[in-house]
Amino acid sequence: MIMQKYKEIGLKLTPQRLAILKFLEGNTDHPSADEIFRAVSEQFPTMSFATVYSTLDALRDKGRLLELTIDPGKKRFDPCTEHHHHLICISCKKIVDVKQQFNLDLPEGVKGDFSITGNHIEFYGVCPDCRRAIN
Amino acid sequence: MIMQKYKEIGLKLTPQRLAILKFLEGNTDHPSADEIFRAVSEQFPTMSFATVYSTLDALRDKGRLLELTIDPGKKRFDPCTEHHHHLICISCKKIVDVKQQFNLDLPEGVKGDFSITGNHIEFYGVCPDCRRAIN
């Protein structure tokens, strides 16, 4: 169960943190801190932003969470930590996971002596719902 | 010259806008709005954020500028509008252009009926300067 699983993280488990972890578990909506705050506040009316942010920071530092820099003006969070990419609807901003692998080797010259540690692709498009709305 | 070139954009040309355009011309630093504001303020001490932001918005809408969502917490702007990617130093946050092309076709199933309009790769790494500093 969820307690068991998150004992391994190495953080103190509080009811607030469990609620955040539960909300994120399997969530594919790439929620913002504010969305997480509002969802968890229903259960913990005294929840504060400080707690949400500090928990998210801690989970990110432990590698249990990805902080996405996809949305101008706010961070989004992704509980799926396996390497993957994202497809974003340019109309409604919906974000969908893309788990396919791509060959993204950079030739020596292009790298300019950077040592490459990772990559992330953002695909842009129009989702079915928005395409229907336009037509 | 620059006036000639930017008459085609279809915006009213003011001294302030020319100064912004000149600052961006050939700039590969991917500056933030604040950096642009500070640079252009030296020439126009009365320059305001409103003017910088509205000019950047207008240029972006005219396709003369890319708004990069690479830096959490602030927008960065790129005057190079040909399709390219970016290599980001995870230590000093320096951003370098990557003009190589990649084959990023998505199979039908993955697309989930999205119509794809574009893509952008972020490469992460450590730049030579930062690697030297660490060693």
Next chain:
DNA sequence: GTACGTGCAAAGGTTTTGCATTACA
């Protein structure tokens, strides 16, 4: 018991907005 988490409020940083004034075309 102690270190760490929580909650509140205030502050910090970036971007947006309203409105009167100014200037391009």
Next chain:
DNA sequence: TGTAATGCAAAACCTTTGCACGTAC
């Protein structure tokens, strides 16, 4: 001259911080 840009200040957002109190371990 008419429309659009500018400048200023305030507000709106998102995120971070300080500190007193509370709680997991």
